[in-house]
Amino acid sequence: KEKQEYQSKIFARDAEIQEAREERSTALKLVQVVQQELETIQAEKEKEKRLAAATETKLQSTIFELQSKINEISKQLESAQEEGLQLGxxxxESDKRMADKMEWLNVQLEAKMAKVASLEKELHATNLKFQSRDEEFEAMQQQVKKYNMFIQKICQPQFSVVKDPSLTPVNPNGFDVVEGHVLVPLQLLLEGYGFLPEDLRQVYNQTEYCPPTQSTMERKNSMERRSSTERTRNSTIDRKSSYKR
Known part of the structure; x- marks a missing residue:
């Protein structure tokens, strides 16, 4: 009986030992699995650490490059600000010079405009003067035309020619007629009389020819001088008119 109890205890102990061995084997397997997982985790951590270090290095390099660019941009900005101040x-200064230039140009323009206005007034007065001269010249031309027509009428060859105050006729067709007097129609003489100035118009009540007196000769000379003066004046007006055209 004791032997059976002893054997039972041995069997129980063996069973416990076997169970302990199985538990140990299971525990060892668990430890191996955990160890593998720990190694995997450690490897991943190392990998992540290396990746983080590489990323940090890359980020630091990028940050350094960005900081360098920021510093360069800051310098460029400061330089641009200085240039902006200089440009301002x-x-x-350019605006002031331009304003001074514009003011000077406005003063010059006003002076030029005033001068142009003055010249326009002078031109208008000159045009009026030339217009008046043209009217005078036209009137003189008409008067000269009348004088020429009167002279042409006076110099007609069909007028009677006499030798002397005795009214002895002269053959007008002869070649020896170099002196004498011409009988001019009264109407033609009255027409010429109308051309005389007021101070030279004198009427003599006579029926026979009288030779010219000294006063008559003086009036004739005065008329010739006046005619010469008018011809000179007409010539001057002709030259001015030609210059104006």
Missing amino acids: TLQK
Whole structure:
């Protein structure tokens, strides 16, 4: 009986040992699995650490490059601001010079416009003067035309020619007629009388020819001088008219 109990205890102990061995084997397997998982996790951590280090290095390099660019941009911005200030100063100076130039040009323009207005007034006065001269010249031309027509009428060959105050006729067709007097119609003489100025119009009540007196000769000379003066004046007006055209 004791032996059976002892054997039972041995069997129980063996069973416990076997169970302990199985538990140990299971535990070892679990430890191996956990160890593998830990190694995997450690490897992943190392990989992540290396990746993080590489990423950090890359980020630091990128940050350094960005910081360099920021510094360069800051310098460029400062330089641009300085140039902007200089340009602003130059722009103000340029605007001032432009304003002064415009003011000077406006003063010059006003002076030129005033001068042009004065010249236009002078031109208008000159045109009026030339217009008056043209009217005078036209009137003189008409008067000269009348004088020429009167002279043409006076110099007609069909007038009677006499030798002397005795009214002895002269053959007008002869070649020896070099002196004498011409009988001019009264109507033609009255027409010429109308051309005389008021101070030279004198009427003599006579029926026979009288030789010219000294006063008559003086009046004739005065008329010739006046005619010469008018011809000179007409010539001057002709030259001015030609110059104007």
